[in-house]
Amino acid sequence: MNLIYKTGATIFLFLCTSFLAVSQDFPPWDAPESASKVQNPVESNKESLEAGKAFYNAACKACHGEKGRGDGLIKAANLTTEKFLLQTDGAIFWKMQTGRGQMLSFKASPPEQIWSVINYVRNLSAKKAIIAKRNAIVQLAINKQSGSKEVTAKILELTSDKQQVPLENIKVSFFAKRYFGNMAVAVDAPHSTDANGETTITFPDGIIGDENGALTIVASIDDMDFNPAETSEQVSWGLENPKNYWTERRSLWKNNDYVPIWLLITFAGGAITVWSFIIYVMFQIMKIKLIGDKLKK
Numbered sequence: 117m118n119l120i121y122k123t124g125a126t127i128f129l130f131l132c133t134s135f136l137a138v139s140q141d142f143p144p145w146d147a148p149e150s151a152s153k154v155q156n157p158v159e160s161n162k163e164s165l166e167a168g169k170a171f172y173n174a175a176c177k178a179c180h181g182e183k184g185r186g187d188g189l190i191k192a193a194n195l196t197t198e199k200f201l202l203q204t205d206g207a208i209f210w211k212m213q214t215g216r217g218q219m220l221s222f223k224a225s226p227p228e229q230i231w232s233v234i235n236y237v238r239n240l241s242a243k244k245a246i247i248a249k250r251n252a253i254v255q256l257a258i259n260k261q262s263g264s265k266e267v268t269a270k271i272l273e274l275t276s277d278k279q280q281v282p283l284e285n286i287k288v289s290f291f292a293k294r295y296f297g298n299m300a301v302a303v304d305a306p307h308s309t310d311a312n313g314e315t316t317i318t319f320p321d322g323i324i325g326d327e328n329g330a331l332t333i334v335a336s337i338d339d340m341d342f343n344p345a346e347t348s349e350q351v352s353w354g355l356e357n358p359k360n361y362w363t364e365r366r367s368l369w370k371n372n373d374y375v376p377i378w379l380l381i382t383f384a385g386g387a388i389t390v391w392s393f394i395i396y397v398m399f400q401i402m403k404i405k406l407i408g409d410k411l412k413k
């Protein structure tokens with residue numbers, strides 16, 4: 117009986133503490149009044165929101181989550197609650213510069229970037245009016261002559277009267293297609309279209325293709341005013357991916373046949389350890405049973 121009470125109490129306590137740990141909110145955090153009065157000097161326009169989004173995804177998303185709900189890798193503040201949104205941009209700016217606990221201080225980041233990320237965070241929870249996005253298409257032109265490896269993407273708007281109009285100043289991203297996700301190429305600078313709706317990159321050397329060196333190039337746009345669009349085309353500019361099992365270098369990002377040896381050994385070692393333990397336990401149980409049978413006799 118005693119044991120049942122003890123077990124019950126332990127389980128109850130365990131449940132209580134885990135519930136507390138989950139429901140525990142961060143203690144109140146107020147910015148000084150002088151900081152709250154500071155105005156956001158950066159207008160919340162497309163340029164600022166795009167800059168804010170890039171900074172958010174690189175520096176905040178891991179903790180605060182994709183949509184700012186505080187549900188990233190660690191529990192972080194929810195940036196979409198009414199309580200959060202009621203504070204001024206100045207107060208948020210101050211908190212981002214000051215930091216607390218696991219919230220880093222972003223004092224080293226340019227103020228403009230911080231103001232932009234604040235614009236973006238506010239935009240995350242704004243009740244967005246459903247704005248019909250415009251449609252665009254991506255075309256790829258590949259210069260196969262003279263080994264120049266030039267790739268030109270052309271972005272055209274599909275207007276409501278079925279016209280195709282070149283779009284200026286649209287950012288284009290280029291990728292090499294991979295099994296899992298695509299690998300960005302030519303990331304040295306943003307590539308925006310010119311007055312003809314075109315932007316050209318030189319495709320980099322040294323990218324591994326399939327056994328014949330074939331690669332798929334993908335060009336895509338991710339613009340707030342347009343629906344996502346992409347197109348792809350195959351070229352033979354990749355390095356040949358040799359089929360030879362023993363000479364090809366093994367890497368984590370390759371398929372099962374090219375698993376690194378250390379990973380194989382670690383995995384096999386882990387599996388063997390676990391199985392030996394299970395077999396050992398079964399053996400011990402059998403022993404107990406045999407002893408029990410003997411005693412009964």
Ligand code: HEC
Pocket residue numbers: 142143145171172175176177178179180190191192193200208211212216217218219220222233234237
């Ligand atoms: C390492 C994880 C981590 C990163 C990275 C991070 N935060 Fe935080 N953030 C937290 C945590 C945890 C809190 C809660 C701190 C507290 O209240 O003690 C917090 C709190 C905040 C707050 C204050 C919320 C309030 O109570 O008013 C703001 C604003 C904020 N973060 C914005 C950002 C922005 C913007 C970025 C990116 C530029 C960022 N954070 C990056 C973990 C992080």
